[in-house]
Amino acid sequence: MGLGPDAGEGNGTELQQAWVFMHELGHNLGLAHGGADSIRCKPNYLSVMNYSFSTKIIAGRPILTYTPLDYSREALDPLDETALDETVGFTVGGMPVTLLNPSYLLTAPFGPRPIHVATVGDPFQNGAIDWNSSGAIEAGKLPPRNLNNLGVSACNGDDDGDGVEDFTALAGFNDWASLKYNFRGSKHFDDFQQLDFESREVTNFDIREMRIGIIEAFDETIQDLPDSAFDIATSATQRKQDFHNALLGVTAFLKVDDVQSAVSALFRIRGRMDRLAGGEPSDDWIVKYRSRNPRPDGCSAPRIAAGRRTAAECKRWDGSDGRGGRNRQIERPAE
Numbered sequence: 001m002g003l004g005p006d007a008g009e010g011n012g013t014e015l016q017q018a019w020v021f022m023h024e025l026g027h028n029l030g031l032a033h034g035g036a037d038s039i040r041c042k043p044n045y046l047s048v049m050n051y052s053f054s055t056k057i058i059a060g061r062p063i064l065t066y067t068p069l070d071y072s073r074e075a076l077d078p079l080d081e082t083a084l085d086e087t088v089g090f091t092v093g094g095m096p097v098t099l100l101n102p103s104y105l106l107t108a109p110f111g112p113r114p115i116h117v118a119t120v121g122d123p124f125q126n127g128a129i130d131w132n133s134s135g136a137i138e139a140g141k142l143p144p145r146n147l148n149n150l151g152v153s154a155c156n157g158d159d160d161g162d163g164v165e166d167f168t169a170l171a172g173f174n175d176w177a178s179l180k181y182n183f184r185g186s187k188h189f190d191d192f193q194q195l196d197f198e199s200r201e202v203t204n205f206d207i208r209e210m211r212i213g214i215i216e217a218f219d220e221t222i223q224d225l226p227d228s229a230f231d232i233a234t235s236a237t238q239r240k241q242d243f244h245n246a247l248l249g250v251t252a253f254l255k256v257d258d259v260q261s262a263v264s265a266l267f268r269i270r271g272r273m274d275r276l277a278g279g280e281p282s283d284d285w286i287v288k289y290r291s292r293n294p295r296p297d298g299c300s301a302p303r304i305a306a307g308r309r310t311a312a313e314c315k316r317w318d319g320s321d322g323r324g325g326r327n328r329q330i331e332r333p334a335e
């Protein structure tokens with residue numbers, strides 16, 4: 001079920017599907033692309049929620065070998081793009097991340113473009129990072145560096161979408177300590193105002209709601225696909241309706257905790273889009289996996305109509321308003 005609009009064209013590998021699934025689940029558990037905030041591609045946010053680690057952006061880069069599919073396990077200290085000190089590198093609670101303090105031994109992509117890769121807690125330079133890629137560790141503060149501009153549209157270092165690069169103190173985040181199991185209160189489910197949660201144990205009710213939430217997110221992904229994604233573009237509306245009805249059936253099973261029937265129904269639905277996963281292609285309704293101008297998260301037409309998202313928030317990553325005109329392919333990781 002790890003199908004994103006963009007799970008990969010012709011190579012939806014298991015790893016990519018796993019990445020998409022973990023990432024989507026993270027949204028349902030209350031995580032944004034920057035942990036608590038939506039700032040993408042922060043080098044000090046080591047999470048599957050971070051687009052820097054998407055299989056699309058790091059495709060062909062050896063970094064993938066070292067990057068587990070995981071939510072962040074610790075809040076790394078902020079990285080101030082306007083006052084970077086190469087000798088400090090990554091820190092946690094003011095302590096350098098080094099071999100002696102081995103919170104992480106991971107690799108982190110950073111810009112400004114092109115993509116560079118830092119070793120978190122680099123044992124060969126005592127944790128220091130060559131932020132300006134000069135080949136040396138310099139003392140003192142560097143001139144401003146837009147670390148989260150990796151030179152791709154998903155990571156362009158323009159955090160508010162106004163076309164101007166932003167230089168800020170990038171905040172780390174501890175995902176695992178912050179997961180919201182009450183998924184209906186998560187920011188992905190609704191908006192950023194509803195972040196008050198009671199701390200309590202997960203109940204069967206919660207689990208049921210989480211399962212249903214995943215199905216609803218899946219449905220939303222399908223409803224957002226362009227007509228060209230379907231086997232017969234002229235009947236895309238009908239196909240979407242059929243998927244929607246089938247997923248309502250899954251939800252009905254889940255509501256009575258008949259998980260076995262729900263899974264069986266999901267497998268039948270999967271059969272309609274499984275050509276990239278080695279399935280029979282002739283019965284597929286979804287035949288293309290790359291959407292042309294996908295919207296940011298949570299920007300389905302009903303949400304915009306309900307005022308949950310504004311047109312500005314839903315401006316597409318290529319700068320268009322998403323209402324036609326340009327159809328060029330943009331590079332974008334799976335959501």
Ligand SMILES: [Ca+2]
Binds near residue numbers: 086137138
């Ligand atoms: Ca340097």
Ligand SMILES: [Ca+2]
Binds near residue numbers: 165167
């Ligand atoms: Ca920046």
Ligand SMILES: [Ca+2]
Binds near residue numbers: 165
């Ligand atoms: Ca900006």
Ligand SMILES: [Ca+2]
Binds near residue numbers: 270271274279283
């Ligand atoms: Ca099939």
Ligand SMILES: [Zn+2]
Binds near residue numbers: 297
């Ligand atoms: Zn996402």
